[in-house]
Amino acid sequence: MKFNTKTIHGGQKNDPAYGSVMPPIYQTSTYAQSTPGGHKGYEYSRTHNPTRNALENAFASIENGNYGMAFGSGLAAIDAVLKLLQPGDEVVSTNDLYGGSYRLFTKIYKDFGIKFHFVGMENADNIEGYINENTKLIWVETPTNPMMNIIDIKTIAEVTKRKSVLLAVDNTFATPYLQRPLDLGADIVMHSATKYIGGHSDLVMGALVVKDQDLANRLYFIQNASGAICGPQDSFLALRGIKTLHVRMQRHCENGKAVAEYLTKHPKIEKVYWPGFESHPNHEIAKSQMSDFGGMVSFVAKGNNYEEAIKIVENLKVFTLAESLGGVESLAGHPASMTHASIPKEEREKTGVVDALIRLSVGIEDKVDLIADLRQAIG
Numbered sequence: 511m512k513f514n515t516k517t518i519h520g521g522q523k524n525d526p527a528y529g530s531v532m533p534p535i536y537q538t539s540t541y542a543q544s545t546p547g548g549h550k551g552y553e554y555s556r557t558h559n560p561t562r563n564a565l566e567n568a569f570a571s572i573e574n575g576n577y578g579m580a581f582g583s584g585l586a587a588i589d590a591v592l593k594l595l596q597p598g599d600e601v602v603s604t605n606d607l608y609g610g611s612y613r614l615f616t617k618i619y620k621d622f623g624i625k626f627h628f629v630g631m632e633n634a635d636n637i638e639g640y641i642n643e644n645t646k647l648i649w650v651e652t653p654t655n656p657m658m659n660i661i662d663i664k665t666i667a668e669v670t671k672r673k674s675v676l677l678a679v680d681n682t683f684a685t686p687y688l689q690r691p692l693d694l695g696a697d698i699v700m701h702s703a704t705k706y707i708g709g710h711s712d713l714v715m716g717a718l719v720v721k722d723q724d725l726a727n728r729l730y731f732i733q734n735a736s737g738a739i740c741g742p743q744d745s746f747l748a749l750r751g752i753k754t755l756h757v758r759m760q761r762h763c764e765n766g767k768a769v770a771e772y773l774t775k776h777p778k779i780e781k782v783y784w785p786g787f788e789s790h791p792n793h794e795i796a797k798s799q800m801s802d803f804g805g806m807v808s809f810v811a812k813g814n815n816y817e818e819a820i821k822i823v824e825n826l827k828v829f830t831l832a833e834s835l836g837g838v839e840s841l842a843g844h845p846a847s848m849t850h851a852s853i854p855k856e857e858r859e860k861t862g863v864v865d866a867l868i869r870l871s872v873g874i875e876d877k878v879d880l881i882a883d884l885r886q887a888i889g
């Protein structure tokens with residue numbers, strides 16, 4: 511099945527009870543048993559729920575995996591991956607990543623005896639020097655949030671396979687429409703389904719997809735034992751979101767390109783970060799592992815000035831100043847004070863997350879209105 515068909519039918523079957531085309535919202539915590547253990551495959555909704563299971567099958571299908579898991583947030587999904595580790599284990603992570611992932615790593619798991627190395631992976635060879643016998647996981651975000659760096663998943667996977675280390679890829683920015691990390695050799699793909707997967711800024715959710723059965727069993731055990739699952743209503747919304755992922759992404763890419771090209775020609779803009787530019791340091795890798803360049807664009811106005819950046823985001827009218835991304839509506843964010851505030855200033859500035867940086871999640875409105883809004887806001 512092609513991707514655009516999988517978003518609608520992948521892993522799905524009509525409901526056996528009445529043939530409903532959409533999986534019903536099974537808003538139940540428990541299931542009747544005729545005798546202890548005499549049930550229809552469902553005992554308790556933390557462990558299994560038919561609506562969530564339908565969504566988990568859809569996740570597995572669109573990422574070309576075998577097993578999907580849905581969680582109460584993207585961070586809950588990352589937390590489940592980290593629970594595969596033991597004290598003394600080491601993780602090598604991209605140095606540019608969502609502030610909340612960095613906070614979970616450094617403020618929670620570091621205290622449980624896990625060591626994190628934050629490494630610029632734009633050159634995949636950089637990771638070799640950080641891998642030792644304690645290394646158990648490589649954590650890759652690509653494109654990175656918010657600097658839009660591109661990491662070569664296939665080359666990193668060759669290293670992790672050779673060293674028997676797990677490779678997890680946060681695919682939130684790209685979505686499986688643009689990039690399928692499991693096909694490139696990753697072991698785990700993770701999503702903040704809050705973003706493009708849900709697509710309508712109306713839910714908070716996380717996802718994991720894997721191919722390997724043993725790894726899936728360990729993660730299902732953690733999902734049930736720790737309990738950070740999502741509810742049936744949100745599962746239904748995410749399933750509905752997935753059905754239009756391909757059409758939404760097409761427009762996100764088209765509008766993202768138009769906005770990036772507009773900004774780069776604007777005399778008051780100094781730097782635009784978007785992997786579709788031929789001048790992007792890893793444009794060739796982006797071209798080889800992604801089918802287009804997505805709807806996320808970051809930029810800095812001339813003078814690299816904090817006050818100027820705040821003025822721009824306050825002036826925007828069609829773009830809403832807000833955390834998050836990936837919804838149909840355009841959003842603007844100020845990473846230094848919002849999504850990446852939990853990363854110390856010295857650390858974030860090393861990767862380019864300066865106080866003047868603005869991040870745009872370009873929505874699917876008419877691009878003429880988006881560009882007009884940027885024009886009036888930049889002045």
Ligand code: P1T
Nearest residue numbers: 583584585608655682702704833834849
């Ligand atoms: O917010 P949550 O669903 O828990 O997902 C966390 C997360 C993980 N990975 C990436 C790449 C993310 O961007 C996020 C969440 N990011 C934002 C809220 C944001 O505005 O960047």
